[in-house]
Amino acid sequence: MLDLSWPCGGRVAEHYYLAIEGVIGVGKTTLARLLQPELNAQLLLEVFEENPFLSAFYTDRARYAFQTQIFFLLSRYHQQHHVLARLLQSGPVISDYTFAKDRLFAHLNLKGDELETYERLHNALAENVIRPDLILYLEADTPVLMERIAVRDRPYERNISEEYIESLRAAYEAFMASYTEAPVLRIDTNRLDVVRNPQDLAEVVQRVRSALGQGTHQRALPHLAAPGTVAAEEALATARRRLADLQRLRRLADADSGLGDNPYYTIMCLQARVGELASHLARTWALEESLRAQFGNREEALEAAVRRSREQFQEALADCLTCMLRLANRLGIDLEGAYMRRLREPDAPRDERG
Structure with a gap:
C-alpha cells in the first residue's frame, strides 16, 4: 500500500520541524514570524547578521566567499545540531532556513580547493543535522526579489546585483526540483502579501496545516471571466491549482498497486463510471419530478x-x-496543462482523425 502517513522523523506528530526556504528577499523570516502564533510553534531564525564577512562578500564575492561560507556553515551547524534538537523536545519548530541550503550557496560561490575543503567539512557535519518534516519553498521572480531587497534596505545587501539574485534563484529551482529528503510545499509569493492581507496569510496557514496532516485544504479556484479577456488570462496565470499534484499522487498509488498499465482497460472503466454517473442523474431527474408537487x-x-x-x-x-x-x-x-489550454482556447479545433 502507498504510505501517506506523516513520519516526522521518528518524533511525535506535534513536534514537527517546518523549514522555510527561498531566495534572498523572498520573505522567509517574515513568514516564519507570522506562522509562529498560528501554528503555536517555536522559532529558529538564522543569525546571518553575525557573519563579519557578509558585507565584504557582497562587495567582492571572489575574495570573501570562502570565509563567508565557512562561517555560515559552522553557525548553521551549531543551530541545527544543538539548538534545534533542544527546541523540538518541547514542541514544533519553524525555521527560516535549512542546513541543506548552505551547500547550495557554496557551489554557487566556491571553486577548486576551496570548494573541496568546504565539501569535506560539510559532509562531516551534515550527518548530525535533523532533517525537516516539511519544507515551505517560497518562490518569486527576480524583479520582485530585487524590489523586496531594496524596500527592506539592509546595509550589507545594498551591493547585491540582480545577476547574482537570478543565478541564486536558478540554483534554488534546480536544488528544490531534485530535493528528496523531505516533502516540499511550493508557495508562489509574487502576488502574495501575508503582512497586509489576512486572507493571504490564512491561505498559507491552511496549506501548511494540510501538508502537515492537520486538516484538509481545497485550493481556491479562479473566478474566470469570459475566455480570451484580460481578466480571464490574469485569473489563469495566478490560479493556485492542484490537478498536477493529484496526477502525481495517482501515479505513485498505481506504481505501488501495479494498476494503470493498460489504457484500454482504463477507458472501459471510465465508460462504466460515466454510465453510473448517468444512472445517478436519471434517478435524480425522476426524483425531481416526484418532488415538484x-x-x-x-x-x-x-x-x-x-x-x-x-x-x-x-x-x-x-x-x-x-x-x-x-x-x-x-x-x-499533462492533464492540468491540457485543461488550462482548453480554458484559454475553448474554440480551438480538435483533431478528429481516428
Whole structure:
C-alpha cells in the first residue's frame, strides 16, 4: 500500500520541524514570524547578521566567499545540531532556513580547493543535522526579489546585483526540483502579501496545516471571466491549482498497486463510471419530478433531489477522475496543462482523425 502517513522523523506528530526556504528577499523570516502564533510553534531564525564577512562578500564575492561560507556553515551547524534538537523536545519548530541550503550557496560561490575543503567539512557535519518534516519553498521572480531587497534596505545587501539574485534563484529551482529528503510545499509569493492581507496569510496557514496532516485544504479556484479577456488570462496565470499534484499522487498509488498499465482497460472503466454517473442523474431527474408537487416549483425540487443524491454523485465523479488521471499518466499527458489550454482556447479545433 502507498504510505501517506506523516513520519516526522521518528518524533511525535506535534513536534514537527517546518523549514522555510527561498531566495534572498523572498520573505522567509517574515513568514516564519507570522506562522509562529498560528501554528503555536517555536522559532529558529538564522543569525546571518553575525557573519563579519557578509558585507565584504557582497562587495567582492571572489575574495570573501570562502570565509563567508565557512562561517555560515559552522553557525548553521551549531543551530541545527544543538539548538534545534533542544527546541523540538518541547514542541514544533519553524525555521527560516535549512542546513541543506548552505551547500547550495557554496557551489554557487566556491571553486577548486576551496570548494573541496568546504565539501569535506560539510559532509562531516551534515550527518548530525535533523532533517525537516516539511519544507515551505517560497518562490518569486527576480524583479520582485530585487524590489523586496531594496524596500527592506539592509546595509550589507545594498551591493547585491540582480545577476547574482537570478543565478541564486536558478540554483534554488534546480536544488528544490531534485530535493528528496523531505516533502516540499511550493508557495508562489509574487502576488502574495501575508503582512497586509489576512486572507493571504490564512491561505498559507491552511496549506501548511494540510501538508502537515492537520486538516484538509481545497485550493481556491479562479473566478474566470469570459475566455480570451484580460481578466480571464490574469485569473489563469495566478490560479493556485492542484490537478498536477493529484496526477502525481495517482501515479505513485498505481506504481505501488501495479494498476494503470493498460489504457484500454482504463477507458472501459471510465465508460462504466460515466454510465453510473448517468444512472445517478436519471434517478435524480425522476426524483425531481416526484418532488415538484411537494415544493411547487422546479428549482426547489431540483435542489432537494440533488441534495439527496450528492453523495452518490461525489463518489461517481471521484471514480471518473481516478480513471482520467490514470489514463493521462499512462499516455504521458499533462492533464492540468491540457485543461488550462482548453480554458484559454475553448474554440480551438480538435483533431478528429481516428
